Amino acid sequence: MHHADAGACELPDSGQSLVQAPPLAGEPGQGAHTIAGYLREVARRHGPSEAVVLRKGDHRIAWSYNELLARSMEVARALVACGIGKGERVGILMTNRPEFLSSLFGTALAGGVPVALSTFSTPQELDHLLRASEITLLLYEARVLKKDFGAMLRELEPMIATARRGELASAHFPYLRQLVALGGLRGEAEPFAVEAGGAVETWDEFVAHGTGIADDLVLARADGVHPADVGGIFFSSGTTSLPKGVVHSQRAFAVQWWRWPRLFAMHEPVRSWTGNGFFWSGNVSMVVGTALSTGGTVVLQRVFDADEALELAEKEQVTFLNGRPHQWARLQASPKWAGADLSSVKYVPRGELIWQHPTVNTDWEVPMSFGCTETMTICTSFVAGDTEHGFEGSFGAPLPGNFLKIVEPISGRPVPVGTVGEMCIKGPTLMSGYLGKAPEECFDAEGFFCTGDAGRVDEAGRFFWEGRMTEMIKTGGANVAPIEVDDVIARIPGVKRTQTVGVPDDLLGEMVVACIVPIDGAALDEATVIASCKAEIASFKVPRRVLFFRDEDYAITGSEKVKSSEVRALAVARLAADNAEAVRPTLA
Structure with missing residues (x-):
């Protein structure tokens, strides 16, 4: 398949949803493709410049x-x-x-x-x-x-x-x-x-x-x-x-580190802040890449704290903030928000709340991107400010070296262009596999990773995300597997059935909600369930709300499985009714 230039993707003449990006070898800005090689190269380029900063109180560590x-x-x-x-x-x-x-x-x-x-x-x-x-x-x-x-x-x-x-x-x-x-x-x-x-x-x-x-x-x-x-x-x-x-x-690490500045249109040393753990691939990829690939500085915060984050942004002249929407809301709620000088801030993914600050003045446009842990963050994206190839609602085209297809989930056959199906991807930043899993348990017969996400492509090869095909809950930027929460809840005395679902939430994206049918006569309450979850699973996985139902409220399949889509609808309706009830007395 011939590629006309380094920025154009190609679709086959068959009209199927198969999109091949230009080769990785032609991507500008790439360097050494090992982790150690990357460090040695940026050190050669920027040796005496400040690379890493950690400030705690009056004490400042700088490397x-x-x-x-x-x-x-x-x-x-x-x-x-x-x-x-x-x-x-x-x-x-x-x-x-x-x-x-x-x-x-x-x-x-x-x-x-x-x-x-x-x-x-x-x-x-x-x-x-x-x-x-x-x-x-x-x-x-x-x-x-x-x-x-x-x-x-x-x-x-x-x-x-x-x-x-x-x-x-x-x-x-x-x-x-x-x-x-x-x-x-x-x-x-x-x-x-x-x-x-x-x-x-x-x-x-x-x-x-x-x-x-x-x-x-x-x-x-x-x-x-x-x-x-x-x-x-x-x-x-x-x-x-x-x-x-x-x-x-x-190379999955290095390729992404090198490409962030190109995609984000960063042309100067970037001072990148994060208060989220480097044990999340997206965080270590984006923060290290935007900072070190530009000759800038990684500004560290060990654990997110809104007051301290505002102080760091001001004192360290941070230009890139990498956080999540619910953290921006906590910054706005901080007593230090109004008086903070955030005039240095230029780049904030999903940063609408930050842009409302009176001292923030930037014309940077967030390039829409799609990715997951399995692709070491992004696998499709626009380039910031690229109005020629941009398109409202799209998450960009496959990045260099990637091959994308949209398939019918059951048969695995590619669907026609414009048809919604499951998004599958392969390329240089795709995982080698899952620990302990054979290749056929991780990839399809052609080596593609099937993401469980619904989407479509247009005639230009741009990807449009249509939501999750699986039941994974995306809350505050982190993934929560419902079965992991349900395994804990199911062991609580008095629980007959449990189904954890993600309910749309303006702040978190999705809120983790546990829907439980108690055993007849069992005395269960929300606080008990939440306390049990807190003892066994990480805080972001703990349900924000626990709702109780009767068996007849649930839609049960012939094999005694709960239909999660209908449980989710029940949870949304119950929460809406609870909110309406809470508001009614104040209106009276």
């Missing part, structure tokens, strides 16, 4: 590009000394702090595979993540808010407290040999020290292992890593009850 590379090499030397070989997995359980980035890049430099683990994890979730990821070494932050991860880990495996360092031999975590704990930061209200001992050592002890390792050895390892090799692993809620491990290649 240049040269220092980010040096700190990453420090981690890499330590990993080599600890015996990490090519392809071995290193867990990173941290908030947004400079050590997260030095751990990510350092693991890649040593030839290992970084595995990003959520700091929202409950003990049960962390247990699953550690077992499923099969990491050899864990780099973790000892305490995050009220969570003591050191205590949590010792509870999951008591041998951690007694094993010699580097010699953990646990049947429960059979691959895990060593744990490294990071303490608090200066400037925190309650700084704390690491409780080392047993299989756990401090960060300084860990780094000291690498003093005898030559840089040449590390760089030789980095040179031996190929773009197609495994680059990292993220976990995403799927259609099953447990998070799925999404395996990405080296």
